[in-house]
Amino acid sequence: MILKVNNLNKSFGGKRVLKDISFGLKTGEILAIIGPSGAGKTTLLRCINGLEKADKGTIVIDNIYLCKDQNNKNIPAKSKEMKKIRQKVGMVFQNYNLFPHMTVMENLIEAPINVLGLSKEEALNRAYDLLKNLGMEDKKDAYPFQLSGGQKQRVAIARALCLNPKILSLDEPTSALDPELREGIASIIKKLADKDMGILIISHDMEIVKRVATRIIFMAEGRIIKEATKEDFFNSFEDGRLKSFMVS
Ligand SMILES: Nc1ncnc2c1ncn2[C@@H]1O[C@H](COP(=O)(O)OP(=O)(O)OP(=O)(O)O)[C@@H](O)[C@H]1O
Numbered sequence: 001m002i003l004k005v006n007n008l009n010k011s012f013g014g015k016r017v018l019k020d021i022s023f024g025l026k027t028g029e030i031l032a033i034i035g036p037s038g039a040g041k042t043t044l045l046r047c048i049n050g051l052e053k054a055d056k057g058t059i060v061i062d063n064i065y066l067c068k069d070q071n072n073k074n075i076p077a078k079s080k081e082m083k084k085i086r087q088k089v090g091m092v093f094q095n096y097n098l099f100p101h102m103t104v105m106e107n108l109i110e111a112p113i114n115v116l117g118l119s120k121e122e123a124l125n126r127a128y129d130l131l132k133n134l135g136m137e138d139k140k141d142a143y144p145f146q147l148s149g150g151q152k153q154r155v156a157i158a159r160a161l162c163l164n165p166k167i168l169s170l171d172e173p174t175s176a177l178d179p180e181l182r183e184g185i186a187s188i189i190k191k192l193a194d195k196d197m198g199i200l201i202i203s204h205d206m207e208i209v210k211r212v213a214t215r216i217i218f219m220a221e222g223r224i225i226k227e228a229t230k231e232d233f234f235n236s237f238e239d240g241r242l243k244s245f246m247v248s
């Protein structure tokens with residue numbers, strides 16, 4: 001297991017947003033997290049990326065504790081461990097979060113130099129290879145505002161991959177893309193899972209989920225309602241309970 005989440009709980013101002021969430025992720029798996037708006041999907045990914053502090057529960061990433069319970073308190077990793085974890089998890093945000101004042105290439109080499117300690121030359125080489133793989137090498141000197149939504153999405157994916165993460169988490173990676181680009185992102189995601197990586201993907205796009213996921217977690221109101229292989233999940237999808245959750 002590259003990721004283990006156990007009994008994770010998170011509240012915002014007294015409102016429970018994550019309720020006893022437990023699941024695991026293995027290398028090579030593509031786990032889709034689906035469910036209605038407000039279910040807690042983004043909050044869950046933010047906790048796994050260390051961007052949000054849990055109230056209770058355990059997150060273990062590649063055998064390092066990101067947080068755990070001790071004496072009725074939730075203890076986050078120390079800064080040394082946190083630094084290691086940051087190198088293991090890549091996140092592509094719902095709104096890309098590219099640095100607007102930096103070119104594509106500058107966006108890509110920032111973390112490899114500052115987090116991994118790569119030389120500028122190594123970082124440039126790694127970034128160029130990734131851009132080439134995503135068909136974006138001719139945009140390396142462009143600024144984010146000069147890119148289309150799909151191009152920004154690919155730069156955000158390249159930036160996360162520059163750290164060579166063990167876990168890649170993607171929040172709605174195909175929203176606002178036309179069908180051709182959605183297809184492109186789907187095939188990129190599938191290829192990545194063949195490498196030494198586990199993927200978490202949040203998506204409302206059932207076509208993409210059907211194409212890429214190996215396993216599915218359905219969340220509603222902060223809880224995991226159902227976890228199953230893709231095949232089992234879609235065989236039971238007509239089940240009225242799931243349907244009513246999706247439209248609520
Ligand atoms: N920083 C925050 N402060 C207060 N409440 C928050 C915060 N972040 C999220 N929430 C609340 O937590 C709940 C879950 O939000 P979250 O963004 O995780 O949902 P989601 O499943 O990703 O939804 P969507 O599909 O719309 O992106 C919502 O009720 C939201 O208002």
Ligand SMILES: [Mg+2]
Pocket residue numbers: 041042043094171
């Ligand atoms: Mg969200």
